[in-house]
Every structure is written in C-alpha cells, then in structure tokens.
Amino acid sequence: MSEFDVIVVGAGPAGSSAAIKMASQGLNVLLVERGDPVGSKNVSGGILWGNDLAAIIPDWEKSAPLERYVERKVTSFLTGDSEIAIDFKTKKFQEKKTGYSVLRTRLDSFLARKASQSGAMVITGVTVDALAMKDGRVVGIINEGETITADCVILAEGANPRVAMAAGLVGKPNDRTVGIGVKHVYKLGENVINERFNLRGNAGFAGEYVLSFLEGGVYAGGFLYTNKDTVSMGVVINMETLRKNGNTHSFDIMEKFAQHPFISGLVEGGQLQEYSAHFVYEGGYEDMPRAYGNGYMLVGDTAGFSFSNGMILQGMNYAISSGILAGEAAIEAKKDNDFSAESLSRYQKKLDNSPAVLDKKNFQGINNVVWSPMVHRAIPALLESSLYSMLYETGNPKKHLSQIMMKSLKSSGMNSKDLMLQGYRLMRRM
C-alpha cells in the first residue's frame, strides 16, 4: 500500500496544475518543491498565453497574480544602428484577453496554494534526490535516503530535470535542445511604464526581438515585457553558435541587449531589481521523450513542452495543459487501480489531441528557421538597407523598390537562390 496515490515533483505551473486537478477529484496527492518559498527557483520568459487555467481555476483571471494583459505585441529586428519592428496593437485583446505577463515567484506560489486548498499536501524546500524503483517501475521518491511511496510519480521538474535525467527517462540536454535564458527585472513604476509604452490601466507590452547586431556569428533572441510596476527584459542565447564563437560571454550578450540604443531608453531610470538565468527548452518534436511509463508521467518542460516560432514564445500554457491531462490520466488510472505503462498510455492519447503536441508536430523543423542566418542576419540587413534607401532623401531621382531590394540583397551577403529557398522554408514552417 503506497503512502500517496500520486507524488508530483516540482511546483511550477505544470506540477501544480496536475496536483490541483487530482486533489480536487479526491486523489491523495503530495506536491514536492525544492524551492522555499515556492517559485524561488523559477524564471519565466514572460507571457502566460491562453486560457488553460480556466479548467482548474475558473476565476483565474480575477484571482491569479497577473501583471498586465498583452495589448501591444511587437516583433522586432535589432541591428547595430536600427530597429525594424511590427508593432501590433488591437482593441480586440482588450475584449478577449490572450496573454498576461507574470512573475513566477508570485504565480507559482499562488498555484501551489490552490493545490493545497484542493487537498494536496505541499512540502517546500525538499530536494528529490532520486526516484524509488522496484521491479522496473517507479514506486516513489527518495529524499536524504528516505523513501516516500506512491502509485505514480509525475515529474514536473522544468527544463533542467535532474531526477528524470538520472533515471534515464529523458535525455541529457544539449546545444540544440536548450538555450541559455538570461533576464533583468527593472523597477520603473506604474505611471512611467504607462507613459513610456503608451498603455492605460492594466494593458501591457510584449516585445520579442532578433538580436542581429551580435558579432562573431552568435545568435540570440530578446524579450521585453511590462509588468505592473516592473519590466522584464531578457535574452535567449543559442548554445550552438555561442560555442562555435568560443569567445563571447553569455552575460555580456544580456548587457549588450540592455544597452542597445533603442532598448536602453525603455528602461532608463529604472532600477535593476534582479538578475536571473534559466534554461529555455528549445527541442523539437523529434526530441520529445516518451511522456509516460510504469508508474510515472512527465509534464511541462520536462516532457519537452515549450515552443517558439520566433514570433511568440510559449511554455507555461503547455505546462498547464499537460499537467491537467496527466492529472486526468491519473484519476482514470486510479479508478482502474492500474498505474502501469499500458494504463498511463491514456495520457499520451490525450496529449496527441492537444495543442501542446499538435503545435510541436505541425511546426517540426521550425528551429532551423528560428535560428537561421536568414532570420538572424539576412532579413534584418535587407530590411535596414532597403528602408534606409527608400526613406533617406539623397537629392537624386528615386529608385524603384525592386532595385533597392536587389542592391540591399547584395550587401546582405546572401544570394537570391538562398533567399528564395530559405524564404520558402520560413513561410512553410512558421
């Protein structure tokens, strides 16, 4: 007889969502978190998209500690001298909110509190050292030599899943499957943020940037999100190109983004409150581990559920939805009193019909585009020189756009065949 029906390792959005779902249906759940308080180990890339929390917390938009809803979404290329951006603002987001900026210490402690209120036992400041195994199945967790038993363990360890790795349930991360996330949080005050970003009330700004000004072939993306009275600014650094370069510090890339002429002004006068770093899961569909087995399920980043197509970074929404689906699977497995791999394969079936998996599947190969010379160098160079030529008054007769583009193309260092081919791939995969 196990002490718990289910033990959940990790109280991020995935783990807490699973715990809320299961505990509210009467399962005997233990939620274990190594951070104390909950959320103190966690860092977000910023925006919680979607409405997945509604399934477990119907009033989440009122009760959860959300910072601002996204009203203004910017996708931008930064070169050394210029910014070329699509700045999309719509009243539609006011009526139907699509995403909120969040700070994880606040969101994660809220969700863990909900898990506790739903009847789960929540313990914080406890590091799970390993899984307890018996006859080829997971039977619990081990902390400081002591075993706590459960019929099923849900691993929600995030993007650096040491317990799942040690047990061989997921592969070791590599240059291609993780990016280095580095982040600043600045205190600016509510009024300054509203004025500077042209916002009212709790409307917010979400910007994603291609940092094409970086030298030495290093690729990185940037993000900037407004919170209530702070601003989150960060970079996601591609490990493959950082290694190839071999002479650039990750922390210098963050500082260079913060000092870019069209970024620094946005946080001018703000006081840096926090510096942080965290893995960003970058693996594709083909990198996803099997999400279930005898006595265990994987959720959130641990199962490979995060996604970026260059325009939007998503992770927390998939974490929540995969947590809920694993919770449902555990509830059904409990009814059958069967937590074998065969029984838990129902989790995979649920996942297969969910956006979490379908997005990964439909956007296979997207990372080759997101981290391509086309996106990181050619497009920004082409846009910059074309716009500059078009908008700058030389006093000479004007040229047609096609002539300007062809000239800019030459200076971007890409030939037209590559541009056509990569452009085609971009449109297909994005």
Added chain:
Amino acid sequence: MEIEEKLALLNYKTDPEYEHITINPKICETCPDHFCTFACPAKCYTLIEGRINFKYEDCVECGTCDVACAHGSVMWTNPKDSHGIKYKFG
C-alpha cells in the same frame, strides 16, 4: 553594469557543507576551449593563471555548465533541501 554588481543583488542560502556542482581539475587542465567560462551566466567559472577556478556560491542553478562542458568535467546536482538561489521576482 558589471556582472559582479548584478550578482550582488541576489539572495542565496549557501550550503557550507555541500557543493552541488564539482569539477575535475585534471580534465580542466587539458581543456582546449574553457567554454564554461563563456557560457555560465553567473561567472562561476574563471580562468586564473591557466587554471579553472570554480565557485558554487554564485550559481543560479540554470544547468548551462553541464551542457557547456563537452569533456565530462562537470558533476551537476541540485542543491540540497532549500539551499541555493532564492529569486524574488522570477
């Protein structure tokens, strides 16, 4: 702003009895790239007179060094119960 000033803003509960990451100096001696010194966002790895100097106290537990080191020198574990970085915002 220098990285040292940024790290000084952070709160840690340092475990004096357990270094959650250790390196094998023998492997580091023959390392041709010292990529850890470039990849680690908390500047825990520095090169002093040709030798890798590692301090676990500033670690923010991101996992980067474990991936960065291609030579098998880094032994990475989570800090023990409630120790390590304590973010206030996240």
